[in-house]
Amino acid sequence: LKTEPAVSGDGRKIGLLANVELPDDSKEAAEVGAEGIGLYRTEFLYMNREEMPGEEEQLAAYRRVLRAMEGPVTIRTLDLGADKTLGQGRGQATSSNPALGLRAIRLCLKETDLFRVQLRALLRASAEGDVRVMLPMISNIQELRQTRHLIDELMTELKAQGLPFNPNLPVGAMIEVPAAALAAPLLARYADFFSLGTNDLIQYTLAMDRVDDEINYLYDPLHPAVLRLIKLTIDAGAAAGIPVAMCGEMASDRRYTRLLLGLGLTEFSMHPANILEVKRLIMQSDVAALARRVDDILTSTDALEYRELLDLSLIHI
Ligand code: PEP
Ligand code: MG
Numbered sequence: 001l002k003t004e005p006a007v008s009g010d011g012r013k014i015g016l017l018a019n020v021e022l023p024d025d026s027k028e029a030a031e032v033g034a035e036g037i038g039l040y041r042t043e044f045l046y047m048n049r050e051e052m053p054g055e056e057e058q059l060a061a062y063r064r065v066l067r068a069m070e071g072p073v074t075i076r077t078l079d080l081g082a083d084k085t086l087g088q089g090r091g092q093a094t095s096s097n098p099a100l101g102l103r104a105i106r107l108c109l110k111e112t113d114l115f116r117v118q119l120r121a122l123l124r125a126s127a128e129g130d131v132r133v134m135l136p137m138i139s140n141i142q143e144l145r146q147t148r149h150l151i152d153e154l155m156t157e158l159k160a161q162g163l164p165f166n167p168n169l170p171v172g173a174m175i176e177v178p179a180a181a182l183a184a185p186l187l188a189r190y191a192d193f194f195s196l197g198t199n200d201l202i203q204y205t206l207a208m209d210r211v212d213d214e215i216n217y218l219y220d221p222l223h224p225a226v227l228r229l230i231k232l233t234i235d236a237g238a239a240a241g242i243p244v245a246m247c248g249e250m251a252s253d254r255r256y257t258r259l260l261l262g263l264g265l266t267e268f269s270m271h272p273a274n275i276l277e278v279k280r281l282i283m284q285s286d287v288a289a290l291a292r293r294v295d296d297i298l299t300s301t302d303a304l305e306y307r308e309l310l311d312l313s314l315i316h317i
Pocket of ligand 1: 039041079176196197198199200201247248249
C-alpha cells in the first residue's frame with residue numbers, strides 16, 4: 001500500500017500529502033509514501049525561546065525537510081495567536097477575542113521585520129527544492145497582495161546579493177475563514193493554490209471556540225454550512241485552474257474520505273499515521289458515483305434526511 005499510487009476505483013489520481021510539525025516528522029511521512037508535505041507548521045521554530053529564529057536557522061530547518069522529502073514541501077508562514085501563543089512573547093492574547101484578533105497573517109503583515117526574515121529563508125530554500133509558501137488565515141485580497149508585494153521586494157534584494165531563489169515560488173492561501181471561502185473566486189486570482197484549514201474554518205463558521213471544551217459538541221464538520229463552504233472553495237479552485245487541498249483534521253478522518261471525494265477534493269494532507277488508511281479507502285471508491293450522491297445530499301431541503309443520507313450513504317458504508 002505504501003508504494004501503490006492513490007488512484008480511486010474509477011481511475012482518479014488523488015494526492016496524499018503529510019502534515020508535519022518538526023523537520024524530522026518528514027522522515028515518517030516519506031516512510032508511509034506521502035507524495036509531499038501539504039502543511040509544515042513553522043510555529044515550533046518560534047516557541048519556547050526568547051530570541052526569534054534568524055534567517056540561517058530557518059533555512060537550515062527548511063533544508064532538512066526538503067532533504068527528507070522528494071515531492072513538494074508546502075511551508076506555512078508563522079501562524080501565531082489564538083490557540084498558538086509563545087507564552088511570554090509575541091502572539092500573547094491581548095485582545096478579549098484572540099481568535100478574531102491580531103494573529104497569523106495579520107500579525108506577520110504588521111510585524112514585517114519578523115515576516116521578512118521568514119520569507120527570505122523560504123525564498124532561499126526555494127532554490128533547493130519544490131518549496132511552496134502557504135499563508136494562514138487569509139480573509140481578504142489585500143493580505144495576499146501585500147504579501148506578494150513583500151516577496152517581490154525580497155526577490156529584488158536577494159538578486160542584488162547574488163542569492164538564488166525560485167522566481168516562480170508558488171504562494172497559496174489557506175481557506176479557514178468563511179469570508180475567504182465565500183470570496184474564493186476572487187482570491188483565486190492572487191493565489192497559486194488553496195488549502196482548506198477545516199480546524200479553523202469550522203470554528204469560525206459555527207462561531208465556536210475550537211479549544212473551549214464546554215462547547216466542543218458544536219464542532220461539526222458535517223454542518224451544511226461547512227460543507228457548502230468547502231464545496232464553494234473546491235469549485236472556485238477548479239474554475240480558476242488552481243489546485244485545492246485540505247490540510248485540516250477533517251482530511252485525515254476516514255469517516256469523511258468518501259464525502260470529500262464526492263465534494264471533488266483531489267488533494268488530502270494529514271498526519272502521516274493516517275495516510276495508508278485513507279489511501280485504502282480512496283482505492284475502493286468510485287468518485288463519480290460519490291459526486292452524484294453528494295449533490296443529492298447537498299441539495300436536500302430536509303435537515304433530517306440530509307443527515308441520514310450523509311450517515312448512510314457516505315460515512316458508515
Ligand atoms: C486548520 O485550521 O485546519 C489548520 C490546518 O491549521 P491549524 O490547525 O494549525 O490552525
Ligand atoms: Mg488554522
